[in-house]
Amino acid sequence: MEEEKIIFCKSGGCTAKLGAGVLEHILEKLPKGEKDPNLLVGYDSKDDASVYRLTDDLAMVQTLDFFPPVVEDPYTFGKIAAANALSDIYAMGGEVRTALNIVCFPEQMDLNVLGEIMRGGAEKVQEAGGSLSGGHSIADDSVKYGLSVTGTVHPDRIWQNNTGRMGDLLILTKPLGTGILCAAHRVGEENPGGFQKAVESMMTLNKYASETARKYHIHACTDVTGFSFLGHLHEMMESGVSCHIWADQIPVFQGAVEAAEEFLITAAGQRNRNHLEQHVTFKDIPFGMQEVLFDPQTSGGLLMAVDAVDAEKMQRKLLEQGIPAAIVGKITEPAGTEIYVTQSRKW
Template structure:
C-alpha cells in the first residue's frame, strides 16, 4: 500500500523554531565588517533587512515559508503569501517583487500545488507587486512561502525597537488563530470561528500600513510566531517597559474556550518559556495568558504611536474594517518589563 501523504499536519507560524533557540544560534554567527548601508540586519531582531542604495531609496528584503495550517490548498497559499508580505509592511515599505518558495512531494497531486500557488499569486497581485519566479524542491511534506523585495525611503523606516515612553500600543488584528487551527485539526473549532480566523490570516497588512503613514508611528512589528508578548518583548529591547490592558486586546472569542480546554500548541509553550522572566500577569485568566502567548500566522501589526494621535489612528483603522484596538502603553523601564492587567 502506498504511503499516504497528509497535507495538513500542523503548520503556519507554529512550525517556527523558538525565539530562545534562534537567539543562541544567531549570536554565534560571524558578523563580518559593518556595512554602513545596511540599515537593518538580522542582529536587530527586526522583521526584514533594509539596505540603502541612495539618499532617498532603500531595499527591504524578507522571506517566510511554512507547512499548511488549513486543509484547503488555495487558502493555505493565500495565508502563506499574506504572512510573507507582512514583513515589508511592518518596516513601512511597499512590496515590489516576490519569488515562490516551494517544497512539494512528487507523489502528491500537482493540482494541489497549482491551487497553493494560485492563492499566493493572487495575494501578491493584491499587494500591487509582481511574482517574478521562484524555486522548488521535492520534499516529503508541503511547505510554501515567498521571498519578497520592497522599497522604502531610508528616512522613514519603521524599526521595531524605536518606541518611546508614553507611546500608545495599537494591535490591528485579533489574536487566537494558532489555538483555533489546533482545535480545527481535532474537529473542535466551529466553522464560524475558522472563517473568522481565515479572514484575518488572509487580510494583507497593507491596508493598516497605508493608514499608519499619516501618523507618528515610532515603532512597528507584525505579530507572528513569537506571539504578542514575545514580539512586544523584542520591541522593548531591554530599554523600556509596557503595561497591557487585557480587556482591550482583540481576540477571536472561541480561542479562549479552546485554551481553557488545553487545545494548545507546543510553540505557545516555547513562547511562555521565552518571556516568563519578563512578564507579570495580574489576575489574568489562564485562557487569556495562552492567547497572549499564542503563535500567530499572518498576524496584525503592533504599533507604538505618539499618544495624542493614538485614538484617531485607532478610529481610522476601525473605519477601514480592521478590529484594531489601543491595548496598552510603553513606559519607562521598571522592574517588571511587561505588566498584563
C-alpha cells in the same frame, strides 16, 4: 507494502517556527563581518526584515517566509502563506515590489494541489501591487510554501520594532488566537465561527493598515507572528523601556480563550511561554487569556507604538476602514518587569 499517505495539513503556519531561544543561541555565534554602513537593519536587530540603503532616498527591504499548511484547502493556504510573507514589508513601513515563490512539494502528490497553492499566493502578490518574478522548488516529503519578498522604503521612514518611546500607545490591528483555533480545528473542537473569522483574517494583507498608519506618527512597528503577541512585544521593549498591556482591550477571535482553557494549545505556544515568562508579570489574568497572549500567530496584525496624540485618531480611521484596531497598552519608563499585563486600563 502500501505507500504512506501524505497528510496535507498537520501542524502548519507559524507554529512551525523554531523557538526564539534556539534562534538567539545560534545567531549570536555567527560571524558578523565588517559592518556595512548601508545595511540599516540586519538580523542582529531581531527586526521583521532587512533594510539596505541604495541611495539617499531609497532603501531595499528584504524578507522571506514559508511554512507547512495551516488549513486543508490549498488555495486558501496559498493566500495565507503569501499574506504572511508580504506582511514583513508592511511592518517596516515599506511597499511590496517583487516576490519569488518558495516551494517544497512531494512528487507523488497531485500537481493540481500545487497549482492551487501558487494561484492563491499569486493573487495576494497582485493585491499587494507587487510582481511575482520567479521562484525555486524542491521535492520534499511534505508541503511547504511561501515567498521571498523585496520592497522599498525611504531610509528616513523605516519602522523598526524597538524604537518606541515612553508615552506611546500600542495599537494592534488583528485579533489573536489563530494558533489555538487551528489546533482545535485539527481535532474537530474549534468554534466554527471563530475559526472562519481567523481564516479570513489570515488571508488579509496588512497593506491597508500600514498605508493608513503612515499618515500618523509611528515610532515602532512589528507584525505579530510565530513568537506570539508577548514575544514580539518583548522585542519592541529591547530599547530599555517597559509597557502595560490591558487584557480587556485585546481583540481575540471567538472561541480562542475557551479552547485554551480546554488545553487545545500548541507546543510552539509553550516554547513562547518558557522563553518569555521571566519578562512578563500577569495581574489576575486567567490561564486561557495568558495562552492567547503566548499563542503563535499566522499572518497576524501589526503592533504599532503610536504617539499618544495620534493614537485615538488613527484607531478611529482604521475602524472606519473595517480594520479591527484596538489600543491595547502603553509604553512606560523601565519598571522592573518588562511587560505588565493587567485586566483593564483602570488598574
